Amino acid sequence: MMQVTTTDLYEVTMALSYLREGMRAPATFSLFVRDLPPGRGFLVAAGLEPALDHLSRFRIGRADVREFAEVLGWPVETLEPLHGLSFDGQVRAVPEGRLVFPGEPLVEVTAPLPQAQLVETYLLSLLCHQTTVASKAARCVLAAGGKPLVDFSLRRSHGPAAGMQAARLGALVGFAGTSNVAAAVRYGIPGSGTMAHSYVQAFPSEEEAFRAFARSHPGPVTFVVDTYDTGRGVETAARVLGELERGPGCAVRLDSGDLGELARRARATLDAAGLRDVGIIASGGLDEYAIDGLVRDGAPIDVFAVGTRVGVAADSPYLDAAYKLVEYDGTPVMKLSPGKATAPGPKQVFRGPGLRDVVGLANEEPPAGTEPLLRTVMRGGLRTEPPDTLDAARARFEADLALLPEPARRIENPEAPVPGMSTRLGVLSTIVRHRIEARSGS
Amino acid sequence: MMQVTTTDLYEVTMALSYLREGMRAPATFSLFVRDLPPGRGFLVAAGLEPALDHLSRFRIGRADVREFAEVLGWPVETLEPLHGLSFDGQVRAVPEGRLVFPGEPLVEVTAPLPQAQLVETYLLSLLCHQTTVASKAARCVLAAGGKPLVDFSLRRSHGPAAGMQAARLGALVGFAGTSNVAAAVRYGIPGSGTMAHSYVQAFPSEEEAFRAFARSHPGPVTFVVDTYDTGRGVETAARVLGELERGPGCAVRLDSGDLGELARRARATLDAAGLRDVGIIASGGLDEYAIDGLVRDGAPIDVFAVGTRVGVAADSPYLDAAYKLVEYDGTPVMKLSPGKATAPGPKQVFRGPGLRDVVGLANEEPPAGTEPLLRTVMRGGLRTEPPDTLDAARARFEADLALLPEPARRIENPEAPVPGMSTRLGVLSTIVRHRIEARSGS
Numbered sequence: 001m002m003q004v005t006t007t008d009l010y011e012v013t014m015a016l017s018y019l020r021e022g023m024r025a026p027a028t029f030s031l032f033v034r035d036l037p038p039g040r041g042f043l044v045a046a047g048l049e050p051a052l053d054h055l056s057r058f059r060i061g062r063a064d065v066r067e068f069a070e071v072l073g074w075p076v077e078t079l080e081p082l083h084g085l086s087f088d089g090q091v092r093a094v095p096e097g098r099l100v101f102p103g104e105p106l107v108e109v110t111a112p113l114p115q116a117q118l119v120e121t122y123l124l125s126l127l128c129h130q131t132t133v134a135s136k137a138a139r140c141v142l143a144a145g146g147k148p149l150v151d152f153s154l155r156r157s158h159g160p161a162a163g164m165q166a167a168r169l170g171a172l173v174g175f176a177g178t179s180n181v182a183a184a185v186r187y188g189i190p191g192s193g194t195m196a197h198s199y200v201q202a203f204p205s206e207e208e209a210f211r212a213f214a215r216s217h218p219g220p221v222t223f224v225v226d227t228y229d230t231g232r233g234v235e236t237a238a239r240v241l242g243e244l245e246r247g248p249g250c251a252v253r254l255d256s257g258d259l260g261e262l263a264r265r266a267r268a269t270l271d272a273a274g275l276r277d278v279g280i281i282a283s284g285g286l287d288e289y290a291i292d293g294l295v296r297d298g299a300p301i302d303v304f305a306v307g308t309r310v311g312v313a314a315d316s317p318y319l320d321a322a323y324k325l326v327e328y329d330g331t332p333v334m335k336l337s338p339g340k341a342t343a344p345g346p347k348q349v350f351r352g353p354g355l356r357d358v359v360g361l362a363n364e365e366p367p368a369g370t371e372p373l374l375r376t377v378m379r380g381g382l383r384t385e386p387p388d389t390l391d392a393a394r395a396r397f398e399a400d401l402a403l404l405p406e407p408a409r410r411i412e413n414p415e416a417p418v419p420g421m422s423t424r425l426g427v428l429s430t431i432v433r434h435r436i437e438a439r440s441g442s
Numbered sequence: 443m444m445q446v447t448t449t450d451l452y453e454v455t456m457a458l459s460y461l462r463e464g465m466r467a468p469a470t471f472s473l474f475v476r477d478l479p480p481g482r483g484f485l486v487a488a489g490l491e492p493a494l495d496h497l498s499r500f501r502i503g504r505a506d507v508r509e510f511a512e513v514l515g516w517p518v519e520t521l522e523p524l525h526g527l528s529f530d531g532q533v534r535a536v537p538e539g540r541l542v543f544p545g546e547p548l549v550e551v552t553a554p555l556p557q558a559q560l561v562e563t564y565l566l567s568l569l570c571h572q573t574t575v576a577s578k579a580a581r582c583v584l585a586a587g588g589k590p591l592v593d594f595s596l597r598r599s600h601g602p603a604a605g606m607q608a609a610r611l612g613a614l615v616g617f618a619g620t621s622n623v624a625a626a627v628r629y630g631i632p633g634s635g636t637m638a639h640s641y642v643q644a645f646p647s648e649e650e651a652f653r654a655f656a657r658s659h660p661g662p663v664t665f666v667v668d669t670y671d672t673g674r675g676v677e678t679a680a681r682v683l684g685e686l687e688r689g690p691g692c693a694v695r696l697d698s699g700d701l702g703e704l705a706r707r708a709r710a711t712l713d714a715a716g717l718r719d720v721g722i723i724a725s726g727g728l729d730e731y732a733i734d735g736l737v738r739d740g741a742p743i744d745v746f747a748v749g750t751r752v753g754v755a756a757d758s759p760y761l762d763a764a765y766k767l768v769e770y771d772g773t774p775v776m777k778l779s780p781g782k783a784t785a786p787g788p789k790q791v792f793r794g795p796g797l798r799d800v801v802g803l804a805n806e807e808p809p810a811g812t813e814p815l816l817r818t819v820m821r822g823g824l825r826t827e828p829p830d831t832l833d834a835a836r837a838r839f840e841a842d843l844a845l846l847p848e849p850a851r852r853i854e855n856p857e858a859p860v861p862g863m864s865t866r867l868g869v870l871s872t873i874v875r876h877r878i879e880a881r882s883g884s
Binding site for chain 1: 450456459509516559564566596597600634637647654669670672754765766781879
């Protein structure tokens with residue numbers, strides 16, 4: 001419902017102008033990230049699945065035309081040429097979960113110019129956000145070194161819809177669960193939940209709170225132990241858990257203070273009580289930097305729950321992404337703005353061993369031993385294959401991650417691999433640049 | 443539809459436990475921000491209107507109960523006590539648009555404990571995000587020093603739904619328009635649009651592009667001039683605009699490079715062509731810091747278009763907000779976790795002249811000359827007054843902003859006013875802390 005008009009106004013006026021000028025020839029737009037944000041050695045391609053959903057449903061109805069006219073203050077008849085327009089183009093894209101590097105197209109759209117232009121804003125909104133969050137979550141996976149992560153980000157994401165995606169993207173990079181019930185159901189992710197401090201506060205004592213929680217909670221339980229004094233909280237939890245005999249899967253949660261030191265003391269207390277199978281969950285402002293520190297320090301933490309900083313990708317919450325026209329009506333084009341120049345023509349990424357990539361032209365023969373990263377996922381406005389699954393995306397992520405070179409894996413000061421440029425793309429860039437400069441100089 | 447189950451799983455298990463334990467007495471939760479993020483001297487309260495919409499509609503249906511059971515892996519009957527639960531509590535809140543400071547409650551919810559607990563996640567998600575973005579946008583308003591701002595953030599917000607809110611929040615703090623068509627319609631905000639570089643690239647030359655755009659665009663037009671060479675782009679725009687004679691409201695847009703220097707040269711070119719009423723719009727990674735620099739430097743820019751960095755509040759994309767139980771069944775409670783201690787009891791903020799605030803108890807007599815900031819906006823689950831308007835919120839924002847002291851207004855290194863604490867709240871905190879420590883020490 002908020003699909004078609006949730007767009008920048010200029011997409012509408014440009015599309016209208018193209019239609020009036022008879023410019024309906026095929027155009028190719030390339031969606032790519034110019035430079036990685038600080039603190040990123042790679043990106044995880046994400047957002048394609050909802051983007052394809054959007055394109056499949058894209059159709060300008062009469063109500064949309066009225067809204068365009070209302071905002072422009074133009075007679076509704078002047079917008080009539082847009083009525084009924086849908087998306088029947090081709091999409092080539094990097095599947096979700098694959099690692100990508102600076103300058104590599106995530107998506108290329110080829111469609112009659114008005115259509116390809118109109119879908120720009122929505123595609124950018126989905127792809128930028130989701131690639132940003134997936135990439136942040138993937139760094140937490142690297143930092144955790146095999147220990148499970150769960151997503152607690154819903155309350156701090158940029159609204160509930162962004163929280164839904166954060167849960168999905170966590171699962172895409174291998175998180176073990178999410179606290180978000182709706183996301184757990186919709187995406188088939190295990191649910192994860194503990195208890196809040198308010199629960200403890202609502203009872204006369206911590207011990208009464210823990211016992212009451214266990215009464216209504218069959219199976220393993222997790223007690224939050226830092227509402228008042230963490231040391232005493234752990235002792236109380238150990239006493240109640242010892243009596244409950246709920247077996248493996250029970251845990252205590254630490255949510256404040258020096259998590260490494262508190263985890264060590266909690267482990268000692270639990271072990272002394274014979275509760276070696278009671279785990280320790282850490283939460284509270286965790287991100288890949290904090291997790292990395294705790295893991296390197298050998299903190300006996302069994303599960304990391306990440307929220308705020310991961311759900312909004314706090315240190316780099318956006319990408320310098322662009323959706324640029326690279327070919328119109330068979331002619332490659334490029335932009336020359338300082339610092340924002342783009343390479344011309346539809347492209348392909350050829351991935352060699354060890355994630356050594358070369359960006360070339362879409363119609364080039366793949367160099368020997370390389371795999372083309374962009375696949376045709378939509379043709380004539382229809383998906384070429386059934387919707388992707390989270391499991392398949394996760395498998396792609398894990399396969400690429402295993403090959404990622406050390407400098408890009410680093411938590412502190414990572415360095416991204418720099419893709420090469422194919423000879424043919426280099427030559428084309430030079431030719432197009434000269435053509436544009438000769439013309440504007442004349 | 444994604445309302446009730448879009449929540450953290452622990453809200454569900456805690457609520458269920460409260461119901462089983464017969465703990466349905468009134469509880470008061472306080473939603474507040476502990477500390478302001480770096481680079482913030484104030485916050486703009488926002489998110490209340492959608493939060494009240496959510497509470498008005500909150501009702502756990504049979505399908506929701508099934509989803510809870512599915513995620514917990516429990517028999518559906520065990521979740522049956524939640525079926526039919528709706529929100530019939532009281533909400534006291536700071537109206538949207540008012541400035542707030544560290545430790546001041548934005549919202550206080552008083553309802554039977556299970557209800558008040560269940561709505562936590564969704565309220566935090568809405569209030570945190572929207573207050574974050576409104577506060578960032580407000581700093582741009584301060585930096586712009588009276589020049590108009592427009593919102594171009596949709597493509598970089600954390601998904602389209604967050605982009606809708608960014609447009610609303612920009613308008614709340616006085617932005618002149620938004621590029622987002624759907625938001626313009628829904629919230630009654632003027633639409634704003636120019637042209638993209640891709641439009642220019644799709645034509646054989648810049649000049650042909652400008653002329654074609656004008657053909658299908660009645661009234662004032664804006665040309666983007668930095669697709670190839672900005673100096674030549676401005677000259678071409680000046681030539682076409684001079685012939686068009688479209689009058690005031692036409693503009694050129696600069697989107698890259700040294701915006702201050704380019705604006706000066708563009709102004710000179712336009713003036714020399716007799717086009718004194720053609721404006722200059724600047725865009726491209728602008729935030730309050732960049733705008734402040736341009737304004738101080740006297741750059742002849744007429745409109746600032748902000749996107750990426752403002753829509754995601756890039757330098758501080760989240761708030762350290764909490765939703766804490768402060769009273770249950772008439773007994774004030776508090777949390778003592780290190781660095782996360784909370785003050786007990788339902789509260790009020792008493793605002794004195796010059797935004798000098800005192801946080802006290804809700805049932806205190808307001809000190810002479812002060813205004814209580816929290817108003818009762820919902821009672822028995824129903825709004826006490828008609829939905830608020832953006833105009834009313836903007837008026838409150840502007841009135842508070844006019845009184846904001848200089849240290850809090852600063853763009854670089856702002857300092858927020860520190861609210862005082864009333865004697866009664868101080869005494870109560872001491873009493874409750876002693877009560878808890880005595881109990882847990884026994």
